[in-house]
């Protein structure tokens with residue numbers, strides 16, 4: 001649905017050329033929630049401006065539904081941009097207008113007749129969970145409610161793509177989750193393609209189907225969220241994943257456990273999706289003459305399913321322990337020895 005081909009964006013600055021986006025190729029599918037994550041300066045905002053036609057690439061093309069937005073100008077560009085909506089970190093509401101009037105604004109611009117506008121505004125207020133707040137002013141709303149107005153306004157003209165620019169970064173964790181749930185609900189109900197940029201892995205984990213990791217203008221890693229979480233390849237991706245998966249705590253736990261367990265082996269087992277429901281450890285204990293003690297564990301949930309990590313201490317004679325590890329690996333789990341001995 002959205003295709004970025006060989007994109008480079010070079011800004012001319014007084015200190016010379018600055019390459020903000022460098023050789024990016026991406027294909028975003030109809031109806032998916034696609035996340036772009038990176039630290040400050042990675043090029044995320046530039047990417048989003050390329051997607052809505054606010055910036056033109058220095059080289060390469062941006063195509064949305066078969067139309068090349070990176071080449072479009074004038075009325076054609078305006079028509080394309082009507083199909084691409086956006087929500088913002090600081091909501092960008094009109095403070096002198098009520099909730100209903102804010103949501104109505106893009107409909108006025110599009111020349112929708114008054115009666116139709118009122119009906120649509122009522123529908124949208126209902127959709128985003130702001131029933132009864134239509135006559136309130138933005139200053140009377142909480143952050144989460146303001147973002148709900150932003151979402152309703154963005155949906156007014158039935159867009160094909162919703163771009164989210166750090167849409168939950170100004171919200172507390174609970175409100176963030178409520179807004180992410182709303183985005184997920186809208187994505188499912190309207191089959192709306194959502195592209196979001198964020199520096200928070202939690203956002204990616206909770207609602208995205210796929211993720212691209214950006215560093216210094218490049219997409220350094222991309223894939224299904226579950227796969228990227230389970231086996232991140234790049235250093236920067238490992239850093240993002242470790243923030244959320246409890247990996248840092250796991251490492252600390254392993255260090256401590258290694259001190260307490262003088263014999264046997266400590267095994268780290270990683271499992272995904274359906275595997276989280278299977279009693280593999282119990283099967284292993286029945287099958288081999290070993291003792292297994294689960295000493296640490298965590299499960300995370302993503303849009304494509306759960307994934308988890310267990311640290312298990314195995315005690316027994318060397319060949320039985322070895323056979324048990326092999327059994328775990330043959331059960332399609334990732335199992336590695338993490339003890340020092």
Ligand SMILES: Nc1ncnc2c1ncn2[C@@H]1O[C@H](COP(=O)(O)OP(=O)(O)OP(=O)(O)O)[C@@H](O)[C@H]1O
Nearest residue numbers: 011013018020038039040041042043044045046047
């Ligand atoms: N209009 C511009 N002119 C010159 N340089 C720019 C311009 N916009 C962005 N840059 C530079 O391009 C690089 C990427 O910036 P960009 O804002 O896209 O990154 P980002 O990942 O969104 O970071 P942040 O979250 O801090 O905005 C940065 O080095 C930035 O200084």
